[in-house]
Amino acid sequence: MILEHKLQLAAAVFTAAVTVGVGGLLMFDRDFHSYAVSRGQVRDEEAYSIMGFLRDSTEETVIAGKPVETNRMKGHDFAMELPVETDFSGIKYETDVMARTFTFMVPGIESNYFSDYTIAGKSDGITDMRYASRGGYGTIEIVFDKVREVKHVIDGHYLYLDFVSPHDVYDKVVVLDAGHGGQDPGAMSASGVLEKDINLAIMLKVKDLLEADTAHNIGVYCTRTEDTFPSLQERAALANESACDLFLSVHNNSTASGRTSSINGTAVMYRTGDETGASKAFAECVHSHLLAALGSTDKGLVAGDEIYIVRTSEHPVALAEIGFMTNAEELQKLSDDGYQEKAAQAMYDAIMETLGY
Secondary structure: OOOOOOOOOOOOOOOOOOOOOOOOOEEHHHHHHHHHHHOOOOOOOEEOHHHHEEEOOOEEEOOOOEOOOHHHOOOOEEEOOOOOOHHHHHEEEEEOOOOOOOEEEEOOOOOOOHHHOEEEEEOOOOOEEEEEHHHHHHHHEEEEEOOOOOEEEEEEEEEEEEEEEHOOOOOOOEEEEEEEEEEEOOOOOOOOOEEEHHHHHHHHHHHHHHOOOOOOOOEEEEOOOOOOOOHHHHHHOOOOOOOOOEEEEEEEEEOOOOOOOOOOOOEEEEEEOOOOHOOOHHHHHHHHHHHHHOOEEEEEEEEOOOOOOHHOOOOOOOEEEEEEOOOOHHHHHHOOOOHHHHHHHHHHHHHHHHOOE
């Protein structure tokens, strides 16, 4: 069941950094860092921003007696000099598209790293850069202003990064959304089964099917993979910023009163404001495959423009209401792993058909 929520979020922001200008070369200022270390303001176990230790420069700069030039970038967006003893095979990389972050963990890099080595990059699109030392790894987290993929390459004793759009990496991009989550349970059955949990279980199965398809180069982004609650704005932003080819949201329905009822069946919402008709075509495909796979009652295609993530999607969107949580028989099916697999397979097939595969 769709519930639009207006959430007021309070955030306390501690700023110890100076944001660098757009488009320049960023260099680490070892004097700032040395001062912070001497004052005991930097602890290895705590993440801290290193944006304040970076400065704009398009000219050759001498740091610790070393000339640092723009050509050190070798055409990349980011360059990090690594100690020769670094275990390059041990570097770990993680991307969190919802948080707009890319994290890389380098074994053996401690807080004194910046006193002896240089780190440089273009500031375009970077809102923060944070460092922490944990478990023998130096962890650097880069925060972007929009969805980015990161390509990485090691050349000599340098790690180079390039920040690119999703379609520079994938042929197609699909965004999957499990409705509700966290403090928002969605519909609730009389027996206490929560819609948010069933939504997530089914969506993760769709994700697994897409990621297992190695024959096609499809990027799969999820608004959540755990019991969290991204805001409606954050969900829509992921789809829009990634310029996804398809946006599928997984939900389950209930009666308006929330009471147990004989009402059952599958409905799929689409954006009527999509003048291309792509949203309706995608929703029809999802609807058709779900009905065939589940044998559920046809509750039809439904205009979903009153729903925020449907209304604001700039790309083909379908919101599937797979069944009714308030129907005892249908709830039993929705709680069954095999039934969830059927629903996931149906939506996977609809995605592939719509993408033309």
